Amino acid sequence: MEHGKKMIACRNCDTLFQRPILTGRGDVAGCPRCGSTLYSSAARRINITSALTLAALITFLIAQACPILELVADGITSQTTLTGAIMVLWHENVQFVAALVFGLTILFPLTELVALLYVLIPIRAGYIPPGFNRVLRTIQRVRPWEMIEVFMLAVLVAMVKMLSLARVIPEIAFFAFGALTIMLAILVKFDLQALWELADRLSTDEPNCPTGGEPRTEALQARQPTAATAVIAQSSAANPKPISQYVTALRTGLVACNACAQLDPYKRSVKNQHCSRCEAVLHRRHPDSLRRTWALLIAAGLLYIPANLLPVMHTATLTDTQDNTIISGVIYFWTSGEWPLAVIVFVASIVVPILKISVLVLLLITARRRSSWRLRERTTLYRIIQSIGRWSMLDVFVVTLTVALVRFQPFAEVTAGPGVIAFGSVVILTLLAAKQFDPRLVWDAAES
Numbered sequence: 001m002e003h004g005k006k007m008i009a010c011r012n013c014d015t016l017f018q019r020p021i022l023t024g025r026g027d028v029a030g031c032p033r034c035g036s037t038l039y040s041s042a043a044r045r046i047n048i049t050s051a052l053t054l055a056a057l058i059t060f061l062i063a064q065a066c067p068i069l070e071l072v073a074d075g076i077t078s079q080t081t082l083t084g085a086i087m088v089l090w091h092e093n094v095q096f097v098a099a100l101v102f103g104l105t106i107l108f109p110l111t112e113l114v115a116l117l118y119v120l121i122p123i124r125a126g127y128i129p130p131g132f133n134r135v136l137r138t139i140q141r142v143r144p145w146e147m148i149e150v151f152m153l154a155v156l157v158a159m160v161k162m163l164s165l166a167r168v169i170p171e172i173a174f175f176a177f178g179a180l181t182i183m184l185a186i187l188v189k190f191d192l193q194a195l196w197e198l199a200d201r202l203s204t205d206e207p208n209c210p211t212g213g214e215p216r217t218e219a220l221q222a223r224q225p226t227a228a229t230a231v232i233a234q235s236s237a238a239n240p241k242p243i244s245q246y247v248t249a250l251r252t253g254l255v256a257c258n259a260c261a262q263l264d265p266y267k268r269s270v271k272n273q274h275c276s277r278c279e280a281v282l283h284r285r286h287p288d289s290l291r292r293t294w295a296l297l298i299a300a301g302l303l304y305i306p307a308n309l310l311p312v313m314h315t316a317t318l319t320d321t322q323d324n325t326i327i328s329g330v331i332y333f334w335t336s337g338e339w340p341l342a343v344i345v346f347v348a349s350i351v352v353p354i355l356k357i358s359v360l361v362l363l364l365i366t367a368r369r370r371s372s373w374r375l376r377e378r379t380t381l382y383r384i385i386q387s388i389g390r391w392s393m394l395d396v397f398v399v400t401l402t403v404a405l406v407r408f409q410p411f412a413e414v415t416a417g418p419g420v421i422a423f424g425s426v427v428i429l430t431l432l433a434a435k436q437f438d439p440r441l442v443w444d445a446a447e448s
């Protein structure tokens with residue numbers, strides 16, 4: 001099983017590499033074949049990460065407890081917390097959207113922060129907490145669904161939008177969410193693979209610890225990676241090898257764990273083979289990847305039509321009522337001179353979903369045909385849609401905030417429309433579709 005620890009397979013193209021030892025703080029090992037990140041050095045940052053996670057959790061609680069924005073119009077004030085806004089949606093019969101916003105902005109970030117603290121504090125002290133593997137896998141699972149930074153942008157958009165209606169005053173949670181966005185941006189850079197490696201080192205230390213009484217943190221520190229160069233990152237710049245020279249895990253009979261990246265020999269006879277390190281189920285490729293991705297994409301494509309035709313909000317004032325679709329929101333910003341906001345909302349709500357759907361269709365068709373056309377560029381496209389996909393949720397958050405804040409009966413009131421349910425579904429379906437697609441299928445064409 002030793003090769004499992006010394007080697008690593010690229011998540012996006014399955015190529016095997018000798019695991020380079022990273023030393024510098026910001027070092028990242030990249031895959032020279034497809035350009036993806038293999039892993040980054042995080043072991044040294046465990047102290048600062050623990051402190052930052054604790055600070056983020058406290059900031060998170062403040063952000064949830066306090067109001068975000070206050071509106072003052074004609075002597076009437078209106079303010080909302082995030083939970084308050086979710087409650088308003090729930091009572092307006094868009095429970096699906098309420099549940100969605102709850103998950104993306106409260107449940108998943110909270111789970112990530114609490115779970116991170118649960119593993120970081122014991123590991124720092126030199127022991128492995130119970131349920132370590134399961135908790136770490138949970139963090140990996142919820143991480144892509146935590147959307148505090150998208151919500152923060154939505155707060156800014158909603159703020160500018162409401163300036164024409166009322167005086168807008170940012171409250172405590174506004175600043176707390178701002179701080180939290182920065183903290184989480186630093187925290188997601190922390191590579192969870194490092195925690196599995198630290199746990200490996202701790203568990204191999206335990207049985208043959210000579211003194212027995214030796215403080216475990218010291219043992220941990222002494223075993224920090226020693227000076228070495230990031231071989232892979234350098235070779236990518238110096239001499240990119242021709243594709244045929246690369247060896248994949250598949251070809252050598254190894255299977256990489258999706259959770260902890262450990263390489264195990266693939267056992268054809270075992271039905272549900274589990275990772276020897278973290279017990280996750282092992283798959284050489286995502287099961288049924290193409291068919292499942294197609295199904296999710298078709299569903300997203302169909303819902304994209306009502307998402308754009310149906311109103312996402314109804315605005316009722318003393319003089320008239322109005323239905324707002326996503327595109328009418330963009331036009332409103334454009335005509336009222338807020339063109340930067342018009343561009344942001346247009347890109348997040350219109351361009352990104354269309355781009356995602358078309359790129360995935362392209363990837364699916366070329367993977368099915370086992371095309372060896374522009375393998376690296378196709379992987380880059382996949383990585384781009386994976387990282388920008390979440391920003392489409394912007395409009396759902398803007399609607400949430402607007403509906404919760406603009407409640408100046410009888411002068412003006414905004415309620416949620418059915419379009420927001422369809423739109424929220426499109427975003428979730430495309431995110432799931434991108435997850436189902438296995439980028440290694442692109443590279444399998446180069447093998448044959």
Ligand SMILES: [Zn+2]
Nearest residue numbers: 010013031034
């Ligand atoms: Zn790669």
Ligand SMILES: [Zn+2]
Nearest residue numbers: 257260275278
């Ligand atoms: Zn594993």
